[in-house]
Amino acid sequence: MFTDGDLLTDSLIDKIESARRNSDGEIEGMKASVRRFGLFHAKMAGARLVVNEHWGQPNSVWPGSLWWEHNKLLKRKPMTAGWKAKKATPWKPSHELLQISLAAHVKDGFRIHCNQDDLDEWAATATLCEFEAVAERVHYKLFSTAALDKLRALRPELRDITHENVILLNRDALFYIEFVSAIKKGDIGRVVNVLRVWMVMMRSNKTMPRYADTIFETLARKFFLHNWLVNLVGRAYSFKEVDLLQEHQNFWAKIIYNAKGVNRSWEWLSMITVCIFTLRETMRTVQKSFDIPAYGERHTVPDMTAEVQKLADALRDEKIQEYVVNCPANDTSNSNAVTPVRDLLEEGSKYADTRAAFKKFTQKTRKPENLGVIDVEEPVDDPESEDEDDETMGEDYEVTAEDLSVDDDEPFPDPSALLDVATELISS
Numbered sequence: 001m002f003t004d005g006d007l008l009t010d011s012l013i014d015k016i017e018s019a020r021r022n023s024d025g026e027i028e029g030m031k032a033s034v035r036r037f038g039l040f041h042a043k044m045a046g047a048r049l050v051v052n053e054h055w056g057q058p059n060s061v062w063p064g065s066l067w068w069e070h071n072k073l074l075k076r077k078p079m080t081a082g083w084k085a086k087k088a089t090p091w092k093p094s095h096e097l098l099q100i101s102l103a104a105h106v107k108d109g110f111r112i113h114c115n116q117d118d119l120d121e122w123a124a125t126a127t128l129c130e131f132e133a134v135a136e137r138v139h140y141k142l143f144s145t146a147a148l149d150k151l152r153a154l155r156p157e158l159r160d161i162t163h164e165n166v167i168l169l170n171r172d173a174l175f176y177i178e179f180v181s182a183i184k185k186g187d188i189g190r191v192v193n194v195l196r197v198w199m200v201m202m203r204s205n206k207t208m209p210r211y212a213d214t215i216f217e218t219l220a221r222k223f224f225l226h227n228w229l230v231n232l233v234g235r236a237y238s239f240k241e242v243d244l245l246q247e248h249q250n251f252w253a254k255i256i257y258n259a260k261g262v263n264r265s266w267e268w269l270s271m272i273t274v275c276i277f278t279l280r281e282t283m284r285t286v287q288k289s290f291d292i293p294a295y296g297e298r299h300t301v302p303d304m305t306a307e308v309q310k311l312a313d314a315l316r317d318e319k320i321q322e323y324v325v326n327c328p329a330n331d332t333s334n335s336n337a338v339t340p341v342r343d344l345l346e347e348g349s350k351y352a353d354t355r356a357a358f359k360k361f362t363q364k365t366r367k368p369e370n371l372g373v374i375d376v377e378e379p380v381d382d383p384e385s386e387d388e389d390d391e392t393m394g395e396d397y398e399v400t401a402e403d404l405s406v407d408d409d410e411p412f413p414d415p416s417a418l419l420d421v422a423t424e425l426i427s428s
Contacts (some may be wrong), residue, residue, distance in 0.1 A: 001032045002227070004243040006041035006397075007210055037218040038243025039183060039191065039228060044091040044397060045211050046176050046198055051094045053207075054169040054341060055081040062329040062338050063318045064162045066169070069104075070097050073314050074307055083206050088397040092406055095180075100304050102173045104311030105166070108321055109138040111312070142321055143170045145345065151323070161330045165341040166320050172201075172344070186239035188225050195219060197345065204347035212348070213360075238409065247399050248407070252276045255401070 003013060016030055023029035056065020063072075070076055076097075081089045107119070114134050116122040126134075141147050148167045151159065175194050182190035195215050202212035218224060229239040253276065259268045315321055329338040351357050 002034050002036050002224075002242070004036050004038040004241070004246060006038060006045075006243070007214065008398075009038075010035055010214070036221075036224050036228070036242075037214045038241055038246075040241035040244035040247065041397075041399075042195065042198070042211075042215065043176075043179060043183065043241070044399075044403070045202075045208060046179055046194070047091055047094040047098060048089045048397070049198065049202060049208060049344070050098060050169075050172045050176050051081050051089050052083050052085075053344060054165070054172065057339075058082075060338075061336060062162065063314065064166055064320045064329075064338065066097060066101065069101050069311055069314075073311060074100070090400070090402070091397070092400075092402045095406065096304075098173050098176055100307050101311060102170070102177055103304070103308045104315060105142070105170050105173075105321065106138070107308060107312045108315040109142045109170075110134060111316065112321060113137045113141065142167055143174055145171065145343070148343065156332075158325060159330065160323050160325070160327055161338045161340050162320060162327060163323050165338065168341050168343060183229060183239060183241060184237045186229050186231060188228060191228070192219060192225070200348040200351075201344035202348065203351040204342060204344045207344065207348075209351075212351075233409070240407070240409075244404075244407065247404060249273065249276060251401065251404055252280070 003009060013030065013033060013035060017033075020029050025031075051066055054066050056067045058067050058071075060068070062068075067081070070093075071078060074097075076093065079090055079093050080087045081094070110123075111119040114122045114126075123131075144167075148164055148171075151164050151167070175197055178190065179194040182188075182194065196219065199212050199215040199219070202208040202215070228242065230242055230245060231239045232245075253269065253273050257272045257276065257279070258264070259272075328334075331337050
């Protein structure tokens, strides 16, 4: 029995297994449970990893950060982000921001490297070979670690920190979009490739070390890969994460079909949970038969073309993705100068050389022996373990109804909307 979830799921299973450790039954004793890190929660963690690292300094006068794009240009609803934030970064606005931002950065990159003033005119006449050549050049110049290393090797007075930061943002955001696309297609090989990179990146200081450990343990078990993604409709690009389906199941059981008063019992819950998929299909049939809209106007997805173009124009005007010598934002004498963003791949790879990693991954060969009562010495503080404890703050994130509404294939109703549908059916 697979249990797909996040760190909180593992913690709760630990408590249940501890409480039932003396049970002989396979189910009651949780002996048949096989833990597996859910890809939906991995996707949310990856989005927070990118947004937190590249959020930038709020209210900074210099352009180039995700805060600048989200708050100043797009003027979207403010959200809390960054590694020092007291609350976990919300996933849905982060997901939308990365999609819009990366599209704008790619468009601006093509404008820079197509060697023409008008990108639309070039795109209308470019051949496939020319397009692929420019795409390869854009990827190398603006989305690769090699380009970053070449820029960081320059003398300090020649470095363009803003340009370096945007290359790191492009690379990290591309990993996230690749992960999202791989899940949709059901390509588990591409999913594993991104998880291997994230496993290293999440080992950087003050990021997500517990997620890194969980991903490592999951990738070590190959039989997980055969049913890590599910396609319920049989269409291309319709694969979903098992834990996302579980979150939808929880939502319908707790919110939509939750009993009230004396009817709220385990018997009701056990009966209704096995019928949820059938009830949802019934609701779809009723909506289709009576021409009732499933989402309503407030759930429509706005066209992001205008927002992508707005970001691309700002990137062009500010020359964010172009190397600029003596850029005012790089003046180290200014207290408000842009600070370099960490290369999380480089920082995370250093973990393998630490004492904590050696201790964690060394097989224990000592056996306990009862020597009676001995004096307990004062514990010696391990600075590395203390740092690791501090790093885990803010890793837990609870899925919200807003996050589930991103799934376009699911009939995601409001309880109030369901009442309106029922009233309309009765009146007709």
